[in-house]
Amino acid sequence: MSATLDGGPVSLVAADCSKAAGISLTLPSASAGTFPAQQLALVYTPNGKSNGSEIWVPDTNNGGSATISSASSSRISGSFSFTLVPGVGSPGSGRKSLQGTFNLAFGDRPIC
Numbered sequence: 001m002s003a004t005l006d007g008g009p010v011s012l013v014a015a016d017c018s019k020a021a022g023i024s025l026t027l028p029s030a031s032a033g034t035f036p037a038q039q040l041a042l043v044y045t046p047n048g049k050s051n052g053s054e055i056w057v058p059d060t061n062n063g064g065s066a067t068i069s070s071a072s073s074s075r076i077s078g079s080f081s082f083t084l085v086p087g088v089g090s091p092g093s094g095r096k097s098l099q100g101t102f103n104l105a106f107g108d109r110p111i112c
Contacts, residue, residue, distance in 0.1 A: 008029070009026050009027060009028055009029065010026065010027045010029065010030045010068075010071075010076060011024070011025070011026045011027075012024070012025045012026075012027070012076075012102055012104065013025075013111060014111070015111045015112055017111070017112035019046070019047050019048070019049060020045070020047065020048030020049045020053075021045060021046050021047055021048060022044075022045050022048065022111075023042070023043070023044045023045075023098070024041070024042070024043050025040065025041070025042050025066060025080065026040055026041040026042075027040050027066055027068065028040060030068065030071040030076060031068065031071065032068050032069065032070060032071060033067070033068060034065050034066070034067045035065060035066050035067070035068075036063075036064075036065045037058035037059070037060075037063030037064050037065060037082060038060070038063070040066060042057060042058050042066075042082060043055060043056070043057060043087070044056040044057075044082075044084060044096075044098055046096075053090075054086060054090050054091055054092035055086070055087035055089075055090040055092070056084035056085065056086060056087060056090070056092060056096055056098075057084060057085065057086075057087045058082050058083065058084060058085075059082075059083045059084065059085045059095070062083070063082055063083050063084070063085075064080070064081045064082035064083050064098075065080070065081065065082075066078065066079070066080040067079050067080070073106070074105055074106055075103070075104065075105050075106065076102070076103075076104055076106065077101075077102060077103040077104070078101070078102055079099070079100065079101045079102070080098070080099065080100055080101075080102075081097075081098070081099045082097070082098045082099075083095055083096075083097060084096040084097070084098055
Protein backbone atom coordinates (compact mmCIF):
# COMPACT_ATOMS: atom_id res chain seq x y z
CA MET A 1 0.00 0.00 0.00
CA SER A 2 1.24 3.51 -0.65
CA ALA A 3 0.13 7.02 0.26
CA THR A 4 0.84 10.29 -1.54
CA LEU A 5 0.52 13.79 -0.11
CA ASP A 6 0.92 16.91 -2.24
CA GLY A 7 -0.89 19.54 -0.16
CA GLY A 8 -4.30 18.63 -1.55
CA PRO A 9 -6.13 15.32 -1.77
CA VAL A 10 -4.51 12.19 -0.31
CA SER A 11 -4.33 9.05 -2.46
CA LEU A 12 -4.05 5.57 -0.94
CA VAL A 13 -3.42 2.60 -3.24
CA ALA A 14 -3.14 -1.10 -2.34
CA ALA A 15 -2.88 -4.29 -4.37
CA ASP A 16 -2.82 -8.07 -4.10
CA CYS A 17 -0.46 -8.69 -7.01
CA SER A 18 -1.21 -12.43 -7.23
CA LYS A 19 -4.82 -11.68 -8.24
CA ALA A 20 -4.30 -8.20 -9.68
CA ALA A 21 -6.77 -7.09 -7.02
CA GLY A 22 -6.60 -3.48 -5.95
CA ILE A 23 -8.15 -0.56 -4.17
CA SER A 24 -7.63 3.11 -4.85
CA LEU A 25 -8.97 5.60 -2.31
CA THR A 26 -8.60 9.37 -2.64
CA LEU A 27 -9.51 11.52 0.38
CA PRO A 28 -10.18 15.26 0.02
CA SER A 29 -7.44 16.23 2.52
CA ALA A 30 -5.04 14.89 5.14
CA SER A 31 -7.01 16.47 7.99
CA ALA A 32 -8.28 14.20 10.75
CA GLY A 33 -11.98 13.49 10.42
CA THR A 34 -14.60 11.34 8.75
CA PHE A 35 -15.37 11.70 5.05
CA PRO A 36 -18.59 10.24 3.60
CA ALA A 37 -18.35 8.29 0.35
CA GLN A 38 -19.77 11.26 -1.59
CA GLN A 39 -16.65 13.34 -0.70
CA LEU A 40 -14.04 10.87 -1.91
CA ALA A 41 -13.10 8.65 -4.82
CA LEU A 42 -12.92 4.87 -4.38
CA VAL A 43 -12.51 2.04 -6.87
CA TYR A 44 -12.15 -1.62 -5.83
CA THR A 45 -11.22 -4.43 -8.24
CA PRO A 46 -11.28 -7.87 -6.56
CA ASN A 47 -9.73 -9.82 -9.46
CA GLY A 48 -8.12 -7.88 -12.30
CA LYS A 49 -6.84 -11.05 -13.98
CA SER A 50 -10.26 -12.35 -14.98
CA ASN A 51 -11.77 -11.44 -18.33
CA GLY A 52 -14.35 -8.68 -17.85
CA SER A 53 -13.11 -7.83 -14.36
CA GLU A 54 -15.59 -6.49 -11.86
CA ILE A 55 -15.16 -2.90 -10.70
CA TRP A 56 -16.91 -1.78 -7.53
CA VAL A 57 -17.69 1.75 -6.30
CA PRO A 58 -19.46 3.14 -3.21
CA ASP A 59 -23.25 3.08 -3.25
CA THR A 60 -24.44 6.64 -3.85
CA ASN A 61 -27.06 6.10 -1.15
CA ASN A 62 -25.27 5.77 2.23
CA GLY A 63 -22.14 4.13 0.74
CA GLY A 64 -20.04 4.40 3.88
CA SER A 65 -17.08 6.56 4.88
CA ALA A 66 -13.34 6.80 5.51
CA THR A 67 -11.86 8.21 8.71
CA ILE A 68 -8.42 9.73 9.17
CA SER A 69 -7.47 9.16 12.81
CA SER A 70 -4.14 10.94 12.63
CA ALA A 71 -1.97 12.59 10.00
CA SER A 72 1.43 14.24 10.07
CA SER A 73 3.84 15.34 7.37
CA SER A 74 5.20 11.77 7.27
CA ARG A 75 2.35 9.35 8.19
CA ILE A 76 -1.40 8.86 7.95
CA SER A 77 -3.65 6.34 9.72
CA GLY A 78 -7.34 5.58 9.83
CA SER A 79 -10.06 3.22 8.71
CA PHE A 80 -12.77 2.78 6.10
CA SER A 81 -16.07 0.96 5.72
CA PHE A 82 -18.03 0.96 2.46
CA THR A 83 -21.05 -0.63 0.86
CA LEU A 84 -20.14 -1.15 -2.79
CA VAL A 85 -22.16 -1.64 -5.97
CA PRO A 86 -20.92 -2.57 -9.45
CA GLY A 87 -19.42 0.33 -11.41
CA VAL A 88 -20.98 1.38 -14.71
CA GLY A 89 -20.43 -1.39 -17.26
CA SER A 90 -19.08 -3.83 -14.65
CA PRO A 91 -20.37 -7.43 -14.82
CA GLY A 92 -20.76 -7.57 -11.02
CA SER A 93 -24.13 -7.77 -9.32
CA GLY A 94 -25.50 -7.19 -5.83
CA ARG A 95 -23.53 -5.45 -3.10
CA LYS A 96 -20.18 -5.97 -1.36
CA SER A 97 -18.91 -4.77 2.00
CA LEU A 98 -15.34 -3.51 2.23
CA GLN A 99 -13.70 -2.58 5.56
CA GLY A 100 -10.13 -1.98 6.56
CA THR A 101 -7.53 0.11 8.32
CA PHE A 102 -4.40 1.90 7.14
CA ASN A 103 -1.22 3.18 8.80
CA LEU A 104 1.16 4.42 6.12
CA ALA A 105 4.20 6.56 5.55
CA PHE A 106 3.80 9.13 2.77
CA GLY A 107 5.75 8.59 -0.42
CA ASP A 108 5.64 6.81 -3.72
CA ARG A 109 6.42 3.14 -3.22
CA PRO A 110 6.35 0.24 -5.67
CA ILE A 111 3.22 -1.79 -5.05
CA CYS A 112 4.00 -4.96 -7.00
